[in-house]
Amino acid sequence: MDPFMHAAIAEAQLGLAEGGIPIGSVIVHQGRIIGRGHNRRVQQGSAILHGEMDAFENAGRQPSSVYHDAVLYTTLSPCSMCSGAILLYGIPKVIVGENLTFMGEEALLRSRGVDVEVLQDATCIELMRGFIASRPELWNEDIGVESDGDA
């Protein structure tokens, strides 16, 4: 497997081990990981630290020339917030682990010129299928969807 998707999956698995939502991401510049992260909704009570956002934050402030020459790996199709961050910083290429359990804003990204590649990786799919089945209300919260009983 691509070592960078492997690193994103390791982040997702770390999040799961922490009791969190198993989505991970890494940002790669010239063959080196400059930021890695995973969803921190549970761990930090965060509404904005999706895996991709956590990777952007952990990469720190970067010049636009770095973003414009970077590849973002994420285990799951990026939602509108994370896609917006990708567009803000002009990341030209996004490698997505899978989009079967959740379809993010891939069409918007492509319409703005981003190269989006989807692997449909079995490990990524299984991570999300197991998580969604066990914690549907937490998953719905993370993607802004109302759960039954959400008052």
Place this chain on the structure above:
Amino acid sequence: MDPFMHAAIAEAQLGLAEGGIPIGSVIVHQGRIIGRGHNRRVQQGSAILHGEMDAFENAGRQPSSVYHDAVLYTTLSPCSMCSGAILLYGIPKVIVGENLTFMGEEALLRSRGVDVEVLQDATCIELMRGFIASRPELWNEDIGVESDGDA
């Protein structure tokens, strides 16, 4: 002035006093501010804490029913990342201080059914004009634009 835009401007001014980028935001639910924030790029070395994102984070985890009945106030037209967060959580109404110094993703928001109102408030415009004139490289970094000499 609308007291909630006044609160967003107070956040922007607080950010400026801290040496930061003067953009502020508040999220209002049923007449009460549930989250307030300002850009923290300088103060926390953050690549993701725009004013709106900081307000989402400070509001904490909320049920979708709260987001769906909330109004987001921001002193400046929201960029693609912040607009993506607005779409993720289904915020139905956004009040924008001004869009003369920066035009964000207002068209995308409206195309997805968000009610976007722009005030062209003189204080908001002056805050950004003064900041952009004094720190153009910092402003370009915040919106993902290459500055002269950005290697």
